[in-house]
Amino acid sequence: xxxxxxxxxxxxxxxxxxxxxxxxxxxxxxxxxxxxxxxxxxxxxxxxxxxxxxxxxxxxxxxxxxxxxxxxxxxxxxxxxxxxxxxxxxxxxxxxxxxxxxxxxxxxxxxxxxxxxxxxxxxxxxxxxxxxxxxxx
Numbered sequence: 001x002x003x004x005x006x007x008x009x010x011x012x013x014x015x016x017x018x019x020x021x022x023x024x025x026x027x028x029x030x031x032x033x034x035x036x037x038x039x040x041x042x043x044x045x046x047x048x049x050x051x052x053x054x055x056x057x058x059x060x061x062x063x064x065x066x067x068x069x070x071x072x073x074x075x076x077x078x079x080x081x082x083x084x085x086x087x088x089x090x091x092x093x094x095x096x097x098x099x100x101x102x103x104x105x106x107x108x109x110x111x112x113x114x115x116x117x118x119x120x121x122x123x124x125x126x127x128x129x130x131x132x133x134x135x136x137x
Contacts, residue, residue: 006071013060013067014135020056021124027053028121031114050100054093057124061086075134082130085123092120 096116
């Protein structure tokens with residue numbers, strides 16, 4: 001278990017994760033609300049912010065690896081469900097991002113893109129529980 005400054009620094013990843021999850025949820029809500037009657041004006045905002053939410057999530061994944069390597073010698077790097085769920089979230093969001101380029105021309109992309117977004121958000125919520133066990137209290 002880290003002590004002193006390293007203990008404080010080990011909380012950077014969990015705090016950034018809360019912010020990234022909140023941002024991801026808000027961007028997802030924009031996308032879902034844009035599908036409702038009268039919600040079309042929300043689509044450009046969703047399209048503008050979604051890459052930033054993906055980037056925040058991916059950066060937090062990398063921050064988790066760095067945090068483990070630098071400040072959590074008591075944990076094994078890139079192991080456990082928390083790591084693998086984080087990798088899956090990044091992969092699912094990447095697939096959703098690729099599909100978003102074809103939404104205008106493909107009904108499959110239009111139906112699959114929101115499902116992938118919701119899957120990533122649900123995985124993020126599950127990942128929180130696996131991460132809570134790792135927090136250095």
